[in-house]
Amino acid sequence: MLFASVLSLGGASGVAAETGKVCAAPSALTRAGFPLPRLARSLEKKEPTTILVVNSATTTKRPTDAGTAGGKSVALRSFPSYIEETLRTRYPEGGVVVTTRSQPRATAETIRDELPAMLAEARPALVIWQTGTFDAILGAETSIFSDAVDTGIGYVHDAGADLILVSPQYSPRTDFAFDIGAYTNALRWAARLGGVPFFDRYAIMHFWEDEGIFDFDTARPSPSLFDDVHSCIGRLLVGMIVDGVDLRTLGSR
Amino acid sequence: MEPAERPAPPAASGRDLRLDLFRGLALWFIFLNHVPNNVGNWITNRNFGFSDATEIFVFISGYTAAMVYGRQLESSGVLVTSARILRRAWQLYIAFIFLFVIYLAEISYVVGSFENPLYAEEMGALQFLAEPDVALVQALLLKFRPANMDVLPLYIVLLATFPPILWALKRWADATLLASFLLWLAVQFLGFNLPGYPDDRMWFFNPFAWQLMFVFGGWCGLGGSDRLAGLVHSRVVLVLSVFYLALSLAVVTSWYWPPLEGLVPPAIGDIIYPISKTDLSVLRFVHFLALAVVVVRLIPVQAPFLRWEAVRPLIMCGQHSLEVFCFGVFLSFAAHFVLNEVSGTVLMQVTMSLSGIALMVGLSALLSWYARAERDRAARKKAG
Numbered sequence: 001m002l003f004a005s006v007l008s009l010g011g012a013s014g015v016a017a018e019t020g021k022v023c024a025a026p027s028a029l030t031r032a033g034f035p036l037p038r039l040a041r042s043l044e045k046k047e048p049t050t051i052l053v054v055n056s057a058t059t060t061k062r063p064t065d066a067g068t069a070g071g072k073s074v075a076l077r078s079f080p081s082y083i084e085e086t087l088r089t090r091y092p093e094g095g096v097v098v099t100t101r102s103q104p105r106a107t108a109e110t111i112r113d114e115l116p117a118m119l120a121e122a123r124p125a126l127v128i129w130q131t132g133t134f135d136a137i138l139g140a141e142t143s144i145f146s147d148a149v150d151t152g153i154g155y156v157h158d159a160g161a162d163l164i165l166v167s168p169q170y171s172p173r174t175d176f177a178f179d180i181g182a183y184t185n186a187l188r189w190a191a192r193l194g195g196v197p198f199f200d201r202y203a204i205m206h207f208w209e210d211e212g213i214f215d216f217d218t219a220r221p222s223p224s225l226f227d228d229v230h231s232c233i234g235r236l237l238v239g240m241i242v243d244g245v246d247l248r249t250l251g252s253r
Numbered sequence: 254m255e256p257a258e259r260p261a262p263p264a265a266s267g268r269d270l271r272l273d274l275f276r277g278l279a280l281w282f283i284f285l286n287h288v289p290n291n292v293g294n295w296i297t298n299r300n301f302g303f304s305d306a307t308e309i310f311v312f313i314s315g316y317t318a319a320m321v322y323g324r325q326l327e328s329s330g331v332l333v334t335s336a337r338i339l340r341r342a343w344q345l346y347i348a349f350i351f352l353f354v355i356y357l358a359e360i361s362y363v364v365g366s367f368e369n370p371l372y373a374e375e376m377g378a379l380q381f382l383a384e385p386d387v388a389l390v391q392a393l394l395l396k397f398r399p400a401n402m403d404v405l406p407l408y409i410v411l412l413a414t415f416p417p418i419l420w421a422l423k424r425w426a427d428a429t430l431l432a433s434f435l436l437w438l439a440v441q442f443l444g445f446n447l448p449g450y451p452d453d454r455m456w457f458f459n460p461f462a463w464q465l466m467f468v469f470g471g472w473c474g475l476g477g478s479d480r481l482a483g484l485v486h487s488r489v490v491l492v493l494s495v496f497y498l499a500l501s502l503a504v505v506t507s508w509y510w511p512p513l514e515g516l517v518p519p520a521i522g523d524i525i526y527p528i529s530k531t532d533l534s535v536l537r538f539v540h541f542l543a544l545a546v547v548v549v550r551l552i553p554v555q556a557p558f559l560r561w562e563a564v565r566p567l568i569m570c571g572q573h574s575l576e577v578f579c580f581g582v583f584l585s586f587a588a589h590f591v592l593n594e595v596s597g598t599v600l601m602q603v604t605m606s607l608s609g610i611a612l613m614v615g616l617s618a619l620l621s622w623y624a625r626a627e628r629d630r631a632a633r634k635k636a637g
Contacts, residue, residue: 176585221371226371
């Protein structure tokens with residue numbers, strides 16, 4: 001995973017978050033590579049556009065409220081809400097809606113089986129699918145995993161939507177217990193074969209750790225870490241979405 | 254200690270020191286690979302081809318087990334030899350459980366000490382893995398094998414089932430190898446495996462597939478390698494091997510080096526990916542064979558450097574493979590812990606890698622010394 005740091009920051013596309021953190025990542029990790037024609041069409045027509053985020057996040061609450069009385073539970077903003085916010089400012093006409101389906105402890109196979117129903121319900125123009133964490137924890141066979149992802153890509157395309165695949169996040173504290181690498185590789189390859197953009201969240205977060213932008217393994221994370229990371233991921237994902245939409249207008253790169 | 258691991262004085266015996274050398278190297282690589290986020294693991298062979306240190310380790314273990322226990326089969330009989338093999342498997346089982354307890358302790362510590370909403374999902378999963386009532390029982394049944402300990406249950410199963418296989422190898426070497434090959438082939442098409450924990454998790458190293466590596470090692474150890482000598486030394490085979498190694502290097506490099514990203518055409522990629530480690534994909538097996546052909550060609554048995562002091566540490570580690578392997582798993586936990594708790598800088602990663610290897614060498618030196626002392630004592634007893 002060193003490749004991130006091998007690349008120089010020179011070609012990096014940086015977006016400064018409100019917090020002052022620089023959400024930089026090498027351009028190799030942030031460009032779409034494949035167009036998003038269905039989303040582009042929907043935005044062009046200025047019609048209401050739904051983006052469906054399928055991931056496995058378990059919590060949106062701060063840990064301090066867990067079980068304690070008084071319960072000043074503050075919902076944490078995760079990356080889908082940042083995507084919605086940024087895209088709405090960028091494409092104000094039609095109205096962009098981001099809906100999230102969180103399925104903790106679901107393998108790619110489980111999600112694949114549920115995808116058709118989710119697609120029928122949300123009727124999205126774009127699906128952002130993060131998968132692989134639970135597969136890695138279970139040690140699911142990578143061939144089964146990549147078959148499920150392949151089929152899932154097909155379902156999304158059949159439903160008339162574009163897709164961006166997202167890899168699991170980088171988690172230095174837990175990586176002795178399960179190895180994400182094989183699943184990230186499988187995702188990268190599935191994305192290339194399926195002709196869909198791949199957002200390598202693992203590599204990007206690893207890059208941030210290497211560059212000292214964020215510290216993911218400290219026992220006392222700063223209170224804003226969650227928000228900072230998610231706003232950065234949201235911004236970079238928007239960058240990839242815009243890149244994919246523009247690719248369609250410019251023709252292939 | 255079992256004879257299989259007893260170090261032979263390098264100069265006196267007819268032991269093929271290359272086996273110890275490369276098993277030692279495989280153990281170092283396995284240790285380095287098992288420390289996540291470590292620059293040290295960039296030198297290991299998995300980054301340069303399809304196969305990795307596991308193939309080397311399993312093959313050489315099969316080779317030496319067949320050689321040593323094969324000789325005993327003649328001198329001590331089937332029953333005694335089988336009992337010795339099973340005792341060895343039992344020792345491995347104990348080692349596995351011991352390491353598992355340490356692993357659980359590390360998980361419990363991480364879950365207890367680390368509060369970060371960013372990782373709520375991962376922590377939830379760890380908590381679930383660490384539920385002691387279930388996890389311990391599943392571990393005792395060899396169903397739950399944490400990521401870095403996967404090789405050990407494989408080795409246990411391979412050794413525990415080795416007595417009849419050894420017996421068959423001695424009688425009908427080629428037929429046994431063929432049967433092993435057919436079983437591996439069946440796995441490639443039918444994909445059966447042993448069940449694991451949790452849920453539908455399977456064995457990461459499918460023993461029905463990986464037995465081929467072990468049995469092939471055993472077949473070579475019982476004289477098969479001599480019969481293959483003609484093939485190994487043929488120019489055509491060498492050229493093909495080098496070509497295959499170069500090709501696999503290019504493909505593997507394209508995984509992490511963006512300039513080579515488009516190297517593998519999708520049509521071919523679709524056929525070869527994912528290169529299954531679980532079922533010992535044919536690409537990995539052939540890669541190991543090619544590597545072996547080139548290594549045997551480059552390093553003859555009598556290569557003078559095998560007797561150099563500088564390679565002694567490697568050879569010693571290879572001669573105490575069980576102890577050093579288990580110690581390496583323990584050290585990789587410890588290194589991971591230090592890298593996360595204290596400092597994860599590149600300097601620290603290098604320090605952890607080097608000191609881990611130094612400790613593995615230290616342990617093997619200690620074991621060699623102890624074995625020598627025991628032998629001397631036994632000799633004195635005999636003389637007196």
